[in-house]
Amino acid sequence: MLHGKRLGCDRFDLASPALPGFSGSEFSIDADGFGGMSHTRLKLRLIQLGFFAEAFVGLPDSARL
Amino acid sequence: MHSIIETSDSAFPAFWKELAENDPLQNPLYLQQQGAASSPVDLATTESEFEDRSFLIIARDAPVFGCSLTTHKDDRGGTHMGYFGMEASTHVNCTAIANPSNNFEPQSICLLQEHITRLMEEVKSHSVDYLDPVSCGVMSPITQVLLERGATPTVQKAQLIDLSLSEHALDRNISKSYRGLIHWGRRNLQLKTLSASNIELSRGESTDGFLQSALNLASQRFENCLGYEALLRKGNAFLVRANYQGDAIANALFVHNHKTCHYLTASTTADAPHRPILHGMI
Numbered sequence: 001m002l003h004g005k006r007l008g009c010d011r012f013d014l015a016s017p018a019l020p021g022f023s024g025s026e027f028s029i030d031a032d033g034f035g036g037m038s039h040t041r042l043k044l045r046l047i048q049l050g051f052f053a054e055a056f057v058g059l060p061d062s063a064r065l
Numbered sequence: 066m067h068s069i070i071e072t073s074d075s076a077f078p079a080f081w082k083e084l085a086e087n088d089p090l091q092n093p094l095y096l097q098q099q100g101a102a103s104s105p106v107d108l109a110t111t112e113s114e115f116e117d118r119s120f121l122i123i124a125r126d127a128p129v130f131g132c133s134l135t136t137h138k139d140d141r142g143g144t145h146m147g148y149f150g151m152e153a154s155t156h157v158n159c160t161a162i163a164n165p166s167n168n169f170e171p172q173s174i175c176l177l178q179e180h181i182t183r184l185m186e187e188v189k190s191h192s193v194d195y196l197d198p199v200s201c202g203v204m205s206p207i208t209q210v211l212l213e214r215g216a217t218p219t220v221q222k223a224q225l226i227d228l229s230l231s232e233h234a235l236d237r238n239i240s241k242s243y244r245g246l247i248h249w250g251r252r253n254l255q256l257k258t259l260s261a262s263n264i265e266l267s268r269g270e271s272t273d274g275f276l277q278s279a280l281n282l283a284s285q286r287f288e289n290c291l292g293y294e295a296l297l298r299k300g301n302a303f304l305v306r307a308n309y310q311g312d313a314i315a316n317a318l319f320v321h322n323h324k325t326c327h328y329l330t331a332s333t334t335a336d337a338p339h340r341p342i343l344h345g346m347i
Contacts, residue, residue, distance in 0.1 A: 041223055042197040042208060043152060046216035048190060 067129075067172045069180050070121045080121050084128040088156040091325035092198070093301055095133045095154050114138065115149055118184060122173050129173040131156040132181065132207070136188050143191040146184070152196035155205045174206045181207050228326070243344060250345015255308040261300035293329075296320055305346050309338060317346045 070077050085091065115135040122130040134153040136146050147153050155177070185193065193216070197208040212218065226235070236244065296302035301322060307315040317331035331343050 041199045041221050042204070043219045043221055044193075044195045044197065044208060044211045044216040045219075046193040046195070046211045046214055048185070048192065048214070 067122065067124045067176050069176060070123055072117050072119050077121065080123060080128045081119075081131060084121065084131045084156055084158050085322075087128075087158045087160050088131070091322055092154070092327060093296070093320045093322040093325070094151065094327070095148065095156065118146075118188075119148075120180060122177050122180075124173050127160070128158050130158070130177050130206075132177070134181075134184070136184075136190065139191075144188045145192045145194070146188065146190045147194040152194040153207075154196040154198060155207055156198075157205075178206050178210050181210055246341035246344040248345075249340060250307075250342060253309060253340070254342065254345055256346060257306045257308070258303050259297070259306060260303040261298055264297055293318065293320075307342055307346055309342075312336060314338070315342045315346065317343065 070080060115137045118134045118136055120132050120134070121128045132153065132155045133148045134146060135148050136144055138144055184190075193211060195207060195211055195216070197205040199205075208218075228235075230238075239247065293302060297304065302318065302320045305317045305319070306313055307317075309315075313334070314337040315331060315333040318329045320327050320329055328347060331346065333342060
């Protein structure tokens with residue numbers, strides 16, 4: 001399973017009052033040649049296969065992929 | 066006391082406005098309240114396909130997190146989560162970040178994670194597209210939920226430029242090589258800005274097709290249902306056009322909310338010189 005550590009960020013403990021944050025260099029904010037600050041953001045895509053399977057329930061076999 | 070407020074709640078607009086004013090990244094494409102009279106975002110004809118499930122996490126009568134979120138069905142009846150064709154995204158009240166002891170508490174994080182999990186299970190979404198702005202260097206709690214469910218992350222780079230600095234300070238912070246590219250643009254390009262104040266005049270001129278192609282390009286590139294022309298006409302976007310030796314050769318589209326400006330996209334014509342055009346335009 002992918003998790004925060006692989007991405008260079010800290011997983012945070014929900015029971016802790018401390019703010020979650022990043023420690024990996026991948027997410028550090030550095031000065032950049034263009035005169036601004038380099039900022040990293042994440043795009044995530046989740047495909048929920050379980051729901052795909054559910055959608056085909058009731059369809060004839062010929063209609064399935 | 067922590068609670069969730071959804072768009073159907075009468076208190077939603079006021080809290081959303083408060084959050085929008087305190088979100089450090091302030092992406093105009095996300096922080097507008099859809100359907101509001103003052104909203105600069107007009108949706109394309111497919112608006113009705115989307116159900117707005119945006120919500121806020123409230124703690125001690127102040128918004129802590131906001132989530133821009135819609136659901137829609139594809140041609141096969143599958144449900145997808147995103148935001149009007151873009152990725153869903155969260156917003157953070159930077160006041161809460163700056164004063165974590167006030168109301169940025171684990172309960173808020175828990176509530177946010179529980180609610181998004183509940184929504185995913187309720188709508189049985191086939192896919193979830195989500196943009197984590199990593200606001201203030203803090204990973205969104207929703208990212209945590211999605212990663213644990215096996216979401217695929219892609220890292221994107223963005224640039225933040227503090228425009229409150231003087232032009233001299235901005236110039237000094239730019240590396241010498243970039244500065245040279247910008248100066249080339251200043252010397253050789255004639256820049257014109259199209260915004261709400263002069264867009265009407267531009268309609269009907271020979272440049273009209275150029276403007277339209279720029280807006281179409283933005284819609285195609287981002288594959289969303291936001292009306293960029295409407296953003297332009299309502300004063301929340303502007304287009305910078307570059308002329309080189311008398312011919313329009315490039316344009317760049319920006320959206321803004323009078324506080325924060327986002328560069329969206331740019332295009333050049335086939336006749337454009339092989340020079341660093343965009344540096345000077347930005």
